[in-house]
Each structure stands twice: as structure tokens, then as C-alpha cells.
Amino acid sequence: MKRWFQSKSINTPSPVAAVLSYLVLGVWAFLILFPLYWLVITSFKISSQVAEGPFYIPFVDFKPTLDAWKYILVGDLSNDTLRNFTNTIIVAPVSALLALVFGATAAYALVRFNYHPRVGAIMTFIGCVGLSIVFISMGVPWQIALAISAALLIILLQTIGRRFKRALGNNDIAFWMISQRMLPPVAVVIPIYILFQQLHLLDTYAALIITYVTSNLPIAIWLMRDYISTIPIELEECASIDGASRYRIFWSIVLPLAIPGLIATFLFVLVFTWNEYLLALFLSSAKVQTLPLTIAAQNATRGPQWWNMSVLILIMIVPVIFIAIVLERYITRGLLIGAVKG
Amino acid sequence: MNTQPEESKPSRFHAVISSAADRLARSVFILPTVLALLFLSIFPLLASLYLSLAKFDIAIGGYKLTFVGLANYKKLFTGSEGTHFLGKFAPNTPLTWIVFGVVVIALAIFLARYLLNAKVSIGGLIGRILLTLGLGALTWMLVHTLWNGGRLGTASITLVYVFVGIFFQYILGLGLAMLTVQNLPGRRFFRVIFLLPMMITPVGVAYMFRMLTDTSKGPFTPIWQGLGLIDFSWVNNAWGARTAILIGDIWQWTPFMFIVLVAALESQSVEPLEAATVDGANSWQIFRYITWPAILPVSMTLILIRLIEAFKIVDLPNVMTNGGPGTATQSLTYHAYINWRALNIGASAAVAYMLLFLVTFFAMIFVNLIRQRTVETL
Numbered sequence: 001m002k003r004w005f006q007s008k009s010i011n012t013p014s015p016v017a018a019v020l021s022y023l024v025l026g027v028w029a030f031l032i033l034f035p036l037y038w039l040v041i042t043s044f045k046i047s048s049q050v051a052e053g054p055f056y057i058p059f060v061d062f063k064p065t066l067d068a069w070k071y072i073l074v075g076d077l078s079n080d081t082l083r084n085f086t087n088t089i090i091v092a093p094v095s096a097l098l099a100l101v102f103g104a105t106a107a108y109a110l111v112r113f114n115y116h117p118r119v120g121a122i123m124t125f126i127g128c129v130g131l132s133i134v135f136i137s138m139g140v141p142w143q144i145a146l147a148i149s150a151a152l153l154i155i156l157l158q159t160i161g162r163r164f165k166r167a168l169g170n171n172d173i174a175f176w177m178i179s180q181r182m183l184p185p186v187a188v189v190i191p192i193y194i195l196f197q198q199l200h201l202l203d204t205y206a207a208l209i210i211t212y213v214t215s216n217l218p219i220a221i222w223l224m225r226d227y228i229s230t231i232p233i234e235l236e237e238c239a240s241i242d243g244a245s246r247y248r249i250f251w252s253i254v255l256p257l258a259i260p261g262l263i264a265t266f267l268f269v270l271v272f273t274w275n276e277y278l279l280a281l282f283l284s285s286a287k288v289q290t291l292p293l294t295i296a297a298q299n300a301t302r303g304p305q306w307w308n309m310s311v312l313i314l315i316m317i318v319p320v321i322f323i324a325i326v327l328e329r330y331i332t333r334g335l336l337i338g339a340v341k342g
Numbered sequence: 343m344n345t346q347p348e349e350s351k352p353s354r355f356h357a358v359i360s361s362a363a364d365r366l367a368r369s370v371f372i373l374p375t376v377l378a379l380l381f382l383s384i385f386p387l388l389a390s391l392y393l394s395l396a397k398f399d400i401a402i403g404g405y406k407l408t409f410v411g412l413a414n415y416k417k418l419f420t421g422s423e424g425t426h427f428l429g430k431f432a433p434n435t436p437l438t439w440i441v442f443g444v445v446v447i448a449l450a451i452f453l454a455r456y457l458l459n460a461k462v463s464i465g466g467l468i469g470r471i472l473l474t475l476g477l478g479a480l481t482w483m484l485v486h487t488l489w490n491g492g493r494l495g496t497a498s499i500t501l502v503y504v505f506v507g508i509f510f511q512y513i514l515g516l517g518l519a520m521l522t523v524q525n526l527p528g529r530r531f532f533r534v535i536f537l538l539p540m541m542i543t544p545v546g547v548a549y550m551f552r553m554l555t556d557t558s559k560g561p562f563t564p565i566w567q568g569l570g571l572i573d574f575s576w577v578n579n580a581w582g583a584r585t586a587i588l589i590g591d592i593w594q595w596t597p598f599m600f601i602v603l604v605a606a607l608e609s610q611s612v613e614p615l616e617a618a619t620v621d622g623a624n625s626w627q628i629f630r631y632i633t634w635p636a637i638l639p640v641s642m643t644l645i646l647i648r649l650i651e652a653f654k655i656v657d658l659p660n661v662m663t664n665g666g667p668g669t670a671t672q673s674l675t676y677h678a679y680i681n682w683r684a685l686n687i688g689a690s691a692a693v694a695y696m697l698l699f700l701v702t703f704f705a706m707i708f709v710n711l712i713r714q715r716t717v718e719t720l
Contacts, residue, residue, distance in 0.1 A: 011612075012525040021521045028518060029535050031593070035550055036538065038561055042553065054563045102375045109371035130388050137392065137407055175709060177375075178646070180383040182701040183390070184654045184675040186682055187694030191389035192382065214382040217375055219647065226643060246367035264605075275543035277657070292543045299549075306553055313546040320541040321534075328534055 043310035068307035095212035096270040103220025116167035128153040227261030394691035414692035429487035429495030496677040515599025540597040548661035551590040580670035606640040
């Protein structure tokens with residue numbers, strides 16, 4: 001009797017514990033899968049089958065149709081779907097990749113170098129940016145306003161900026177970076193819109209990619225910082241003694257060791273950019289719209305088109321699931337390295 | 343801790359070049375990021391600060407901004423937006439005084455303990471006084487709006503979403519992670535399944551939950567009927583609607599906690615666990631003294647990231663309940679969004695800035711006190 005409660009090894013649960021574990025896992029898996037099942041069957045319904053109350057099992061409760069799938073994939077909406085799907089496929093991976101490159105280098109720098117930005121210099125900089133905004137809002141052309149502020153900044157930095165010796169450290173820089181995600185998108189979207197309007201970049205891939213890269217950089221940096229700090233510094237010291245440059249060390253020692261972490265971070269950032277809605281709504285008007293916009297657009301004047309939405313949501317998650325399955329083993333191993341030190 | 347090589351060999355020309363390039367590495371590695379963040383983050387930050395101090399009007403051929411000082415903020419605290427933002431305050435009762443008093447005493451003890459400590463610095467003191475005042479004010483607001491006769495404002499509702507949501511996401515994520523690191527057949531299948539909710543676009547999740555929580559056409563209709571709740575609608579009951587939104591939030595973001603914690607647990611070395619088992623430790627002791635300290639640092643980073651993201655919740659209340667009944671499910675971001683839709687850009691920016699203060703306040707507490715202390719005591 002006792003062996004039912006005893007585990008064979010440290011990681012293998014006893015039979016009773018295993019049954020209980022499966023029970024809990026099964027319940028949670030059901031809670032995850034049921035909403036998705038409901039999406040799948042809704043995608044095979046027509047409006048009357050949704051409106052007349054819940055029908056659960058296709059062929060038994062209701063007669064499934066491919067109307068919504070046809071409408072999205074080959075019918076009226078197919079051009080939109082195809083265009084937005086292509087846009088998403090271009091924008092999301094490129095943004096994730098760029099965020100990864102910059103994130104990894106910055107994270108490496110934050111782990112291995114010490115920075116001491118002076119408080120005086122930072123205050124001067126913020127003051128000058130504020131000044132240029134005031135100028136622009138007063139009607140001065142932005143080129144002139146920026147030039148004046150930049151000149152003022154350089155003068156002040158050389159004079160007053162040197163007075164204040166108080167400096168910040170790496171942790172403050174990291175906190176500043178993550179704090180860039182604190183302002184809600186609603187608040188930043190108008191300034192960003194105006195910015196890209198002035199640069200004549202609205203409705204281009206560049207606008208979306210630049211915005212996504214910068215908005216996801218902080219998360220990439222924070223995750224990568226954890227991974228890189230677990231790589232033993234001795235390896236780099238050896239390489240340095242052998243005459244390798246910083247770039248060489250980063251490229252041939254740090255990056256290969258951080259590959260699992262890189263892949264995990266890539267996946268997180270990919271998911272965030274793949275699914276982003278509000279910024280895409282503003283920065284794209286026709287050419288570079290992404291799929292989340294198509295989903296939201298199904299909330300038409302006749303009420304939400306549940307069946308179309310379901311099809312679109314399903315189409316959207318298939319590529320990500322595929323990537324996730326391929327990369328799952330790396331995620332686990334990736335975060336495993338990062339997890340040694342927080 | 344500067345690990346740059348101190349010696350350079352100026353004897354050969356390319357050595358000079360490469361050592362110069364090496365000294366530049368400090369800047370090369372971080373400058374692109376800093377410039378990108380400055381380019382796209384500082385400008386919107388300052389621009390929306392200016393907007394929050396201004397009145398936005400549509401004028402002929404565009405728009406017009408009038409500087410109005412702190413009027414937008416004043417409206418949020420004392421003016422027409424006051425009950426929307428802060429909530430309706432219940433009258434004082436002895437019980438509210440007791441609850442508030444207990445918190446104040448706890449905060450006073452916290453301050454006194456710091457002052458009696460030998461290492462008092464001005465920065466630390468100012469930070470702690472701000473923390474005490476901030477937490478005191480937030481407690482005052484929460485106690486009086488949660489009480490009978492009070493009504494939650496968007497600030498309190500956001501706090502409820504953030505803290506209840508993160509609490510359940512973390513507990514569930516940790517529990518599931520601990521179950522799936524066991525040596526069970528099929529655990530990788532469960533791991534992939536458990537990741538799915540995070541992959542769906544937030545707008546999609548919101549619409550999906552609106553379908554599921556529909557009491558007359560959703561899949562749980564028979565259950566509602568069985569409970570005699572056929573006329574019940576989430577949209578009519580404040581806490582019912584908030585619960586529905588919280589369930590959606592927890593459903594979507596538990597995977598984020600889950601997958602990172604799985605990895606943290608897997609990275610544990612087995613030797614201490616085996617040693618503890620040999621010494622006769624029970625599983626609770628093993629968890630408390632070996633596993634918990636090992637996953638604490640990762641947990642702190644995770645909770646910080648989720649804290650920042652959770653404050654921005656907007657899709658679920660917008661799609662599921664339209665913020666209703668009344669304003670009962672509106673988060674701060676949603677509050678900003680309503681003002682913004684009504685072209686009150688200034689008021690919207692003011693709400694966004696209040697949100698920014700609130701997030702910064704909690705993130706600072708978290709980073710400087712909780713994270714530092716827990717990670718240092720290891």
C-alpha cells in the first residue's frame with residue numbers, strides 16, 4: 001500500500017501524486033482548450049446558428065458550413081486578408097529580429113560595462129527637448145526649433161552640464177528603459193502619429209517596424225540581461241587575454257552561449273508585435289494594415305461578426321503556434337540559462 | 343568592474359586602431375538602443391505632458407492648443423471628473439477609521455524602523471516618506487470607495503485588476519509549472535497547450551470572452567439557466583463584470599508566468615534536492631528552503647514586467663463590457679481612451695500621466711524595496 005505514495009526518484013511523483021497531477025493538468029488544459037474549441041465551431045456557424053442559442057457539437061447540434069472561411073479566404077474579404085496577413089508576416093518577424101539584435105547588444109553592455117551618465121547632462125537634455133516642443137507648438141518650423149535646441153544643448157553640456165558630478169548607474173539605465181513601457185499607448189499614439197506624419201512615413205513598413213522595435217526593446221533588454229549575466233565572465237577574460245576584441249568576444253562567445261535565450265526573447269517579442277493593435281491602427285491606413293485590425297473591423301454596424309472573427313483569430317494563431325512548437329524546447333532551455341540569476 | 347584591457351600595444355598600427363575601436367565598444371553596444379528610445383520615447387513623453395497641460399480644440403484648418411496649466415489635473419481630483427477617477431467616497435464609519443488607522447500605524451512603524459537604523463541617507467528618507475504618503479493616500483481611497491455606499495473610481499478599479507490579476511496569474515503559473523516539471527509522460531504536450539492563450543491577439547481574446555460570457559447564447563447558458571440566472575447579465579452587476587474581465591486577463595497571461603517559471607524550476611540543480619531528501623526533509627520544507635529561494639529572482643523580474651503591462655489593461659473592458667455597468671469596469675487606460683475618443687485630448691493625457699505616476703510609484707517600490715531585499719537576503 002505504501003508504494004502508492006512513495007516516489008521512485010526526486011523528480012518522479014508517486015502514483016497517487018501522478019494521478020492527482022494529471023487531474024489538475026487535465027482541468028487546466030480543458031479550461032484552455034474549451035474557449036478555443038468554441039472559436040473553432042463558431043467559425044463553422046452562420047449567423048442564425050449563433051443567434052438562436054448555444055450549439056455545441058457540429059453535425060449533431062447544427063450543420064456546419066464553410067461560409068465564413070470562404071468569405072475570409074476566397075470571397076469578398078480575401079484581398080484584405082491576404083494583404084494584411086502578408087504585412088503581419090513581414091512586420092512582426094523583422095521587428096522581433098531587430099529588437100533582438102539591439103536588445104542583445106544593449107543587454108550585454110549593461111551587464112559587462114559600467115556607465116555613469118551625469119544627472120546634470122540628463123536634465124539639460126530633457127530641458128532642451130522640452131524647449132523645442134514649446135517652440136514647435138508656438139509655430140516655429142520644427143527644423144529650426146530642433147537646430148536651436150541642439151545648439152543650446154551642446155553649449156550647456158560643455159558649461160553647466162559638467163558642474164554636477166552626481167551620476168547614475170547601470171540599474172538606473174535599465175529602469176529608465178523599462179519605464180518607457182509605462183505610459184499607456186493611448187497617450188503616446190498621437191505624438192507618434194504626428195512624428196511620423198512630419199517624417200512622411202505614415203502607412204509604411206518603416207513606421208510600424210521602428211515603433212515596434214523601440215516599444216519592445218525594453219522587454220528584450222530585460223530578458224536578455226538575465227541570460228547574459230549567467231554566462232561566466234572567465235570565458236570572456238580568457239578570450240580577452242588571447243587578444244580578442246570586444247566585438248569578437250560578443251560575436252563568437254557571448255552570442256552562441258546565449259542562443260537559447262535569444263530564441264526565447266525572439267518568441268516573446270514576436271508574439272507581442274504579431275498581436276499589436278492600437279499603434280497599427282494609427283500608423284497604417286490602407287497599405288500596411290495588420291491582421292488584428294481586420295479582426296476588430298469585423299465588429300461592424302450589424303454587430304460583431306462572430307464567425308468571421310473566429311476564422312481570423314484561428315488563422316492568426318496558426319503560424320505562431322507552429323513557431324512555438326518548433327522553438328518550445330529552446331524556450332525551456334533558453335529561460336533555463338537565464339533563470340540561474342534573476 | 344571595468345573589464346576592458348588596460349594595456350594596448352602601440353607598436354603595430356592595426357593594434358592602435360583595434361584598441362581604439364575596443365574603447366569605443368562601450369558606446370557602440372548601447373548607443374543605438376539609447377538613441378532609438380530617445381527618438382521614439384522621450385518625444386511622446388514630453389509631448390503628452392504638454393498636452394496634459396493644454397486644452398485641445400478643433401479649429402479651422404487643423405487644431406488649436408491652449409495652455410491651461412494644471413486645470414486638467416484639477417478636474418480629475420476635485421472637478422467634474424472626480425468621481426469618475428477617484429470614485430465616490432463612502433462616509434466615515436468607525437470601521438473605516440480602524441482599517442485606515444492600522445495601515446497608518448504599519449507605515450509609521452516602517453518609517454520609524456528606518457530612522458532608527460544607522461544608515462539613513464537623504465535620498466532613502468525622501469523616498470520612504472513619499473512611499474508612506476502615497477500608500478496612505480491610496481489606502482484612504484480604497485477603503486472609502488470599497489465600503490458600502492462608495493463607488494470605485496477608475497484608479498481603484500485598475501488597482502483591483504492589477505493586483506488580483508497578478509496574484510492569480512503567479513499562483514496558477516507557479517502551480518502548473520511545478521506540476522509540469524515532474525517526470526510525467528506527456529508533459530511537453532501540456533506545456534504547448536498551456537502556452538496557447540498568450541499567442542492570441544488581445545483584441546481576439548476579448549471578443550472570445552464576450553462570446554463565452556454571453557448568458558443567453560454562450561456555451562454556459564444551460565448552467566446559468568440551471569442556476570436561475572437567465573436574466574442575469576454580466577453587464578448589470580459591477581463585481582460580476584469585473585470578475586468576468588479578471589477571468590479573461592488571468593486566462594490570457596498565466597502562460598507568461600508559467601513558461602518562465604517552468605524554465606526557472608528546470609534550471610535548479612538536483613543535488614541539493616537529493617541531499618535534502620536524504621536528510622528527511624518533507625516536500626514543503628524542500629519547496630520553502632531550496633526551490634523558493636532559487637526561483638525568487640526570476641519571479642521578481644516577471645512580476646515587475648507584468649505589473650507594468652497589467653496597468654495598461656484596456657481591450658478586455660472595452661470589448662466585453664464597454665466599461666459598464668456605468669463606469670464599473672473602466673480601467674485608467676480605458677478612462678483615458680474615452681476622453682480621447684471625445685477629443686478631450688488634454689484630459690486624456692492627464693489621465694495617462696496619473697497612470698504613469700501610479701505605475702512608476704509601484705515599480706519603484708517594487709524595484710527598490712521588495713526586489714532588492716528579497717534578492718539580497720538570499
